[in-house]
Amino acid sequence: MWKVYKYTLIDLARNKFVGGWLLLLLAITAGLFQLEDQPVKAMLSLSQVLLALVPLVSCIFAIVYLYDALEFTELLAVQPLHRSKILGGQLLALSTALALGALLGAGLPLLIFFPGGASLTLALACFMLTLVFTAIGALIAIKNREKARGVGLGLVIWFLFVLVYDAVLLWIMFAFSDYPIEPWIVPLAALDPIDLGRIMVLLKVDLAAMMGYSGAIYEKFFGNLRGILVAMAALAAWVAVPSAVAFKAFRKKDF
């Protein structure tokens, strides 16, 4: 696995898109802190941009890269290697390249311009969302034979998580506010990894009060270390489950 990892990472390190992604994140992060007078406002805007952009780019890049590498993956698959080692190497290299891009492009300037727990949480959320959406992208690329269909599916899934699910959750909370639905809100939020990241960051910026009813529920649950650990565990499950399904599909895949 490490041989495939090493050479895939060498290829990714020279990939213009990966370098461009790092520079774009750097420009957005530094630019927002330069433009805003109040760092907390810049932080808030930045969290909205990053928590939408990082999943989108991770998912679509993973899909496109794995489709473009299909013939090379075939070449590896006819070598004396277990298929799990091929996918393991490729997935790990993609996650490393994209996560490094997110941490160096957004995490590092965040900690320089706005040092503290909120920046650290946002960097951590970006890191975890990179892993989650790279795994989802890999699963999509393995399960679909056509590139255009794969990319389209990636966009639909991203749109569902970034906007649709959040809107549905808000509607449920307001529509059933007269009922004791509090115990259900946190598990329902955990079904959307982007929502999880968003909640973790907003609570650290001390803006939970602005989130009204839902903010109070989230603060009660996520406002302590146990809550953060549960959120991280939920995000880790979001990495593990699509990865496990992708490995199973890759073992059975006909090239």
Add this chain to the structure above:
Amino acid sequence: MARVIFENTGKQYGAMWALRGLHARFEPGETVSVIGPNGSGKTTLIKCLLGLVHPSTGSIQVNGQPVNGDPAYRHQVGHMPQISRFPNELKIGQLIDLMDDIRSSGMDRAQGPLVKELGVDAMMDKRLGTLSGGQRQKVSAVLAFRYAPTVLVLDEPTAGLDPLSAELLLAAVRDIKRSGCTVLITSHLMEEVEALADRVAYLQEGRLQFLLSPEEITGATGLQRLSKAIPALLTRNAKAHVESV
């Protein structure tokens, strides 16, 4: 013992059988040309042998080892695909290093069959993304022959190669065959089939129509050229089939 054994091998995609009921044994040191019209199942046969496609029925053995078991059997297999694409940003030398790593080969990257002959040694620092189709085929050929395979699978190997390189490749096929390697080669060029094949496997609609030596084919039809003898044999077999029904 036969080097490659297909036992009732079949592959179904949805309702369509790309390959069905294939029984065949390929011996050490023989070259078998797999031919047939487009969509006849040639690529599926090759992919089943390489473990790229999982057969729906039957089994395949290489050197006595089942294909869908331990991938270690692939230490003995070389493959040159019809179309090769490699990671754009890697250099040729790095790709060879990766394959040497996987195969645990301590060979110098500039050594080995066809490296110098095809001029690959002079291109080691070239990025794979900048190569032409023919240059990619040369890299592919070098990798296929590099690890002394006992089974070599070549899919349209000379397509895209210049005439001199194609001739060098065919000479390498003859050499490796003499060392006892079993070579499976798909080609649409009858000159290649005539020049290399010890036996010809003809596939149509996923079924093996015949597996005969060139002498048996020409002898059965009275025609000297395979390009004429094969259609004549197929027509005769089809007529015989209709009459028997």
